[in-house]
Amino acid sequence: MxxxxxxxxxxxxxxxxxxxxxxxxxxxxxxxxxxxxxxxxxxxxxxxxxxxxxxxxxxxxxxxxxxxxxxxxxxxxxxxxxxxxxxxxxxxxxxxxxxxxxxxxxxxxxxxxxxxxxxxxxxxxxxxxxxxxxxxxxxxxxxxxxxxxxxxxKPFGTDLKSAVYLNKGLLADYEEDQIYRMDHYLGKETVQNLLVTRFSNSIYEPLWNRNYIHHVEITAAESLGVENRGGYYDQSGAMRDMIQNHLLQLLALVAMEPPTVIESDAIRNEKLKVFQAIRPLSQDDILNNVIRGQYTAAKVKGKPQKGYREEKGVNPDSRTETYLALKLYIDNWRWGDVPFYIRSGKHLPTRVSEIVIHFRPTPLNLFIDNKEYCNDGNILVIRIHPDEGILLKTGMKVPGAGYKVKEVNMDFHYSQLQDTYVPGAYERLLLDAMLGDSTLYTRGDALEAAWRFVQPILDYWKNNPEAPLYGYPCGSWGPNVADSLIEGKNMTWRYPCKNLSDDGIYCEL
Known part of the structure; x- marks a missing residue:
């Protein structure tokens, strides 16, 4: 350094x-x-x-x-x-x-x-x-x-117009390389490791495309409600609070092309191309491929929890989304027709953020008699928090006669690096700003491009106040209708546990 x-x-x-x-x-x-x-x-x-x-x-x-x-x-x-x-x-x-x-x-x-x-x-x-x-x-x-x-x-603007206005005002007095737009998600060690996982391992990068990947999930779930932030959150919602910034940034890291060098401009150029390639949503797309919800009162682990509209500072008739799931496509050669599913919500069963790569099933299911084994393709889970690490789900033969197949986990946990210091997100980002390294900060053109994708959804909700807003009980995984977004027979969202690798054995929420 x-x-x-x-x-x-x-x-x-x-x-x-x-x-x-x-x-x-x-x-x-x-x-x-x-x-x-x-x-x-x-x-x-x-x-x-x-x-x-x-x-x-x-x-x-x-x-x-x-x-x-x-x-x-x-x-x-x-x-x-x-x-x-x-x-x-x-x-x-x-x-x-x-x-x-x-x-x-x-x-x-x-x-x-x-x-x-x-x-x-x-x-x-x-x-x-x-x-x-x-x-x-x-x-x-x-x-x-x-x-x-x-x-x-963040928040850097509340919509496309305000973001463009803020950018213009800053650029009137500062050069772009003087401006550091903070997104603390990008400071997490596991987010940065996504680049290393992709671009330093020849077993992944050749498969990282539409020929081998069926779909991609990005989830950021929170177990708490809005707490004492009801007044702020009611003006923000899940779209502005999580999707437009954090999760679209993760999407860009998953989908970007390899940069020529690991330097700020090279990486941020590739991320911008991803935002520019996201397919714009028509009104029909918004109606069918965007699911928003709002948590309602329920008992969680025996304790009663308020519904969102009962929270302090929240409008009793509020239509602000506390859950949002959407399906989108990136129109380029690498990702043509591969669906990306993004969701975030409050008062879900556990606090967890992860990226899930669903590989295509084998073209011929030779082990069709295995009722316990589902040939839906291998899954690579990149866990951002908690229990940070990487998990690959693969099929293995059970010892004994015949060819009984069982899904097993191959995993790595950051906690295994006992003698290695893992810096916090703000620690890393503050140091980068002091050093003048803007790699993990958002550039103005990419930020505007992300808002450009999100804005039609916000406009649709504003102009159609009766657009569907589904209730979901506190402690559930959101509206049931969100499962209908996932394409493929018998496929649904991955419902993660707090623990990463033992999720098939026990689930600690």
Whole structure:
């Protein structure tokens, strides 16, 4: 890894939950791994009235609860906390940013950070157009050989129009290579391993096409409801919250062509081609191939759970989807007529994210008398979380007379790498932003292309308020009608367990 330059990380919205639970704990993990620059400062910026000392106390509490290195010696925590500073300003007032410039100049002179600044927007989305503009007014966007980058959390727009508007505003003051659009899913080690699985193994890549793959599933299931986020979620829904960003990004990694080199632009170019090749959905396609649902009250493990419309902050007549399943196609030579199935939902039986590659069945079923063995083709499961790993389901002969066939698992678990440190998603993404590696960040043209696919679905729901919205009980796998999406005799969704490889033996939900 190249040496990281000395710099100041400025986090806007530093008094919020994301900084407390994710960002500062991830920075401490980087500190413990000796991955921070020699001269490093984190400056928290928000409206809340904190002193440096009070801010450090709060962040230390976050480290002790949420860091991977939470049990580190107190001396290490104190040494890291000394790198944290705080500035209280009204981030919606452009005049206040002179205070930020003065603070940065002071820290530069004291800490020898050489004028290198990384700005992180951990703020409500309404500030995304404002903060970068106010920074530019202070000249803090001008690189001139220095680090001047800006990281923006999702949601990046609420529809195609707002995403295009936000992109245009940013590009008026910043170059594309200065803009880092965050998707924390891409920071997960198992997501990155998807590229290695595909492009470093000759047994997979020759089969990774329409000739050998019957269909592909991508699932992101959550066992909890909206919790205390009802007000936000009711304006978002599963489409904006999960599908448009996280799951379409996973789709691009599964479907992309091999890049010429493992570099940011090469990889992001191939992902863009995938988005451009997704077949647009007609109104009939939306009606038949997009299933949305909303969880209803039920008992889960003996405990009563509220329905979505009973959650705090949710409209009692809400038609916001908490579950979404859709079928789509990628119109290119590799994937012609191979269906991709994507689903995400809240209050499902377990929290699990995985990619499932369903290979075509053998052309002749020689072992047709095996009632216990279903010749539906091999399955490759790439588990993102929990119980991260890879599982291949294959048919093997049962010892004894005849040819009785049983499906068995060949698996690898990340937990088997006991002596290997596996960084958290924010840890990896923060380090990449500090290094200037944008591989795991979303480029503006790809983001707009993803919104371009999603927008007709949002428009259809808006213009057809009576479009089907299916109820499903808390703790179930969503509306039963979603099973009808899957093509093929006796085929349905894979219903995964918390555990990856023993799912045929027992299922721990």
């Amino acid at each position: 190249k040496k990281i330059q000395d710099q100041i990380l400025v986090i806007f919205g530093a008094s919020g939950d994301l900084t407390y639970r994710k960002l500062v704990p991830a920075l401490f993990d980087l500190y413990k791994q000796k991955s921070l620059p020699d001269n490093f400062v984190m400056l928290g910026v928000a409206r809340s009235d904190f002193s440096d000392e009070l801010f450090r106390e709060k962040m230390v509490d976050g480290i002790r609860q949420f860091s991977l290195s939470k049990d580190a010696p107190q001396a290490d925590v104190d040494a890291f906390a000394d790198k944290l500073y705080y500035l209280s300003i009204n981030t919606e007032d452009s005049k206040e940013y002179t205070k930020l410039t003065q603070k940065l100049d002071l820290l530069d002179s004291e800490k020898n950070t050489e004028g290198n600044y990384l700005f992180y927007l951990s703020t409500p989305p309404n500030l995304y157009p404002l903060i970068p503009k106010f920074l530019a007014e202070q000249g803090l966007n001008k690189a001139k050989g220095k680090i001047r980058r800006i990281v923006i959390e």
